[in-house]
Amino acid sequence: MPQEEKVEKNAFSTRALHVGEPADPVHGAVEPSLVLSTNFVADPATVGFSAEDLSADSPYFYSRWATPTVHALEEKLASLEGGEDALCFASGMGAIAGLLLGTLRAGDHLVLSDVCYAGLAELARNTLPGFGIEVTTVDFSDLESVAAAVRKNTRLLWAETPANPILRLTDIAAAANIAHAAGAEFVVDSTMATPVATRPLALGADYVVHSLTKYLNGHGDALGGAIIGRRAPLAKLRQGALIHFGGALSPFNAWLIRRGLHTLELRMQAHEKAALHVARFLESHPAIARVIYPGLASHPQHALALRQMQNFSGMLTFQTKAPGGPLAEQLYKKLRVFTYAVSLGKQRSLLWHIPTDAIMESSFHLTGKALESFRAYAGDGVFRVSIGLEAPEDLCRDLDQALES
Numbered sequence: 001m002p003q004e005e006k007v008e009k010n011a012f013s014t015r016a017l018h019v020g021e022p023a024d025p026v027h028g029a030v031e032p033s034l035v036l037s038t039n040f041v042a043d044p045a046t047v048g049f050s051a052e053d054l055s056a057d058s059p060y061f062y063s064r065w066a067t068p069t070v071h072a073l074e075e076k077l078a079s080l081e082g083g084e085d086a087l088c089f090a091s092g093m094g095a096i097a098g099l100l101l102g103t104l105r106a107g108d109h110l111v112l113s114d115v116c117y118a119g120l121a122e123l124a125r126n127t128l129p130g131f132g133i134e135v136t137t138v139d140f141s142d143l144e145s146v147a148a149a150v151r152k153n154t155r156l157l158w159a160e161t162p163a164n165p166i167l168r169l170t171d172i173a174a175a176a177n178i179a180h181a182a183g184a185e186f187v188v189d190s191t192m193a194t195p196v197a198t199r200p201l202a203l204g205a206d207y208v209v210h211s212l213t214k215y216l217n218g219h220g221d222a223l224g225g226a227i228i229g230r231r232a233p234l235a236k237l238r239q240g241a242l243i244h245f246g247g248a249l250s251p252f253n254a255w256l257i258r259r260g261l262h263t264l265e266l267r268m269q270a271h272e273k274a275a276l277h278v279a280r281f282l283e284s285h286p287a288i289a290r291v292i293y294p295g296l297a298s299h300p301q302h303a304l305a306l307r308q309m310q311n312f313s314g315m316l317t318f319q320t321k322a323p324g325g326p327l328a329e330q331l332y333k334k335l336r337v338f339t340y341a342v343s344l345g346k347q348r349s350l351l352w353h354i355p356t357d358a359i360m361e362s363s364f365h366l367t368g369k370a371l372e373s374f375r376a377y378a379g380d381g382v383f384r385v386s387i388g389l390e391a392p393e394d395l396c397r398d399l400d401q402a403l404e405s
Contacts, residue, residue, distance in 0.1 A: 092211025106132030176204030271314030
C-alpha cells in the first residue's frame with residue numbers, strides 16, 4: 001500500500017501533520033522545503049505554453065498555475081475536509097469570488113445567506129448583478145424560506161455556518177437536500193467552524209470555502225483562501241478562476257498556513273475550552289444582557305450545534321445592558337489582554353463592536369422579517385469576540401475590569 005494511502009486512513013491530527021509532507025527527496029529534510037521559484041524547467045514535449053493545455057498530470061510550469069508548496073497545502077486541506085481536491089487562492093475573498101465568478105453566468109441565480117461575511121454580502125449586492133447574476137438573500141436557518149427562494153435558474157445555494165457575526169447556524173444536510181432537489185449545488189463557508197468542528201462535504205455540500213487567514217493558519221500572519229470539493233469542478237476553476245483571474249496564493253503564505261494546520265486540532269480544543277469558560281462567565285456578569293455561543297444551552301440552535309458540530313469553536317458574541325457604542329470606546333481604552341481589532345481565529349483574543357444599524361447600512365441591507373431575525377441574535381449590536389489561546393481566567397479578569405464603569 002502506498003504511503004499516502006496509509007496516511008489517509010489515520011486520524012485527523014496525524015493527517016494534519018503528514019499529508020502532503022514526505023521527506024525532501026533530494027536533501028532528506030524532514031520538513032518540506034519552501035519553493036519560491038516563479039517558473040520551472042519544462043520539457044516542451046510534455047507541457048504547452050498556455051494554461052489551456054493544463055492537465056492533472058502536467059508538471060510544474062509557472063507559479064500562478066501551481067507550485068509544490070501550494071500543492072502540498074491543497075492535498076492537506078482536501079484530506080482534512082474529506083474532499084477529492086482543494087484549490088488555494090491569495091485570500092478568502094479570492095476563493096469566494098473565484099467560486100462565484102468561475103461558476104455562475106449571466107442569467108444564473110444565487111440563493112445566499114442574508115447574514116454572511118461582509119465582503120461576500122457586498123460583492124453579491126454591488127457586483128454580481130452587473131454580470132447579469134440574480135441574487136436572493138434568505139435566512140438559512142429557515143429552511144422553508146430557503147426552499148421558497150429557489151427558482152428554475154438557481155445554480156448555487158450558499159450558506160455560512162456559524163454565520164458571521166451573529167453565530168446563527170444552518171442545518172447543512174437539510175439545506176443540501178433542498179439544493180440538490182432543485183438541480184443546484186450547495187456551498188458552505190465553514191471558516192468559523194473549521195474541519196475540526198464540521199465537515200460539510202460529508203453532510204452533502206458540494207463545496208467548502210475557507211478563509212485560511214483565520215483558524216486554519218491560526219497565527220495572524222498569512223492571508224489565504226481555499227475551495228474544497230470534487231476534483232473535476234476544481235480543475236475547471238483552476239484554469240478559469242485561479243489562473244485567469246490571477247489570485248494565486250503566495251508559496252510563503254502556503255508554507256505558513258501548512259505549519260499552522262499542524263496544530264489545528266489542538267488549537268481548536270483550546271479555543272473551545274476557553275470560549276465556553278468565557279461565555280459562562282459573561283452570562284453571569286451584571287453588565288451583560290445576552291451571550292450567543294453554540295456551546296451554550298441558551299443558544300437558540302444548541303440542539304443543531306450538538307448534532308452537527310464536534311467542536312463549538314472560539315467565537316462568541318455578547319450584548320451589553322449599557323449602549324454598545326460608548327462602551328466600545330471604554331473597552332478599547334481599558335482592555336489589556338484582549339486586542340481591540342477585527343478578524344478572528346488568531347492565537348490572541350480579539351474583540352470588536354458591530355452596531356446593527358451600521359452593518360445594515362454598509363453590508364446587509366435587511367428589512368422586515370430578515371431584520372427581525374438578525375436582531376433576535378444581535379439586538380442593537382454585538383461585541384464579536386474571538387477567543388485566543390490565553391488562559392481563560394486571565395481573559396475573564398480582563399473583561400471584568402474593562403466592563404466596570
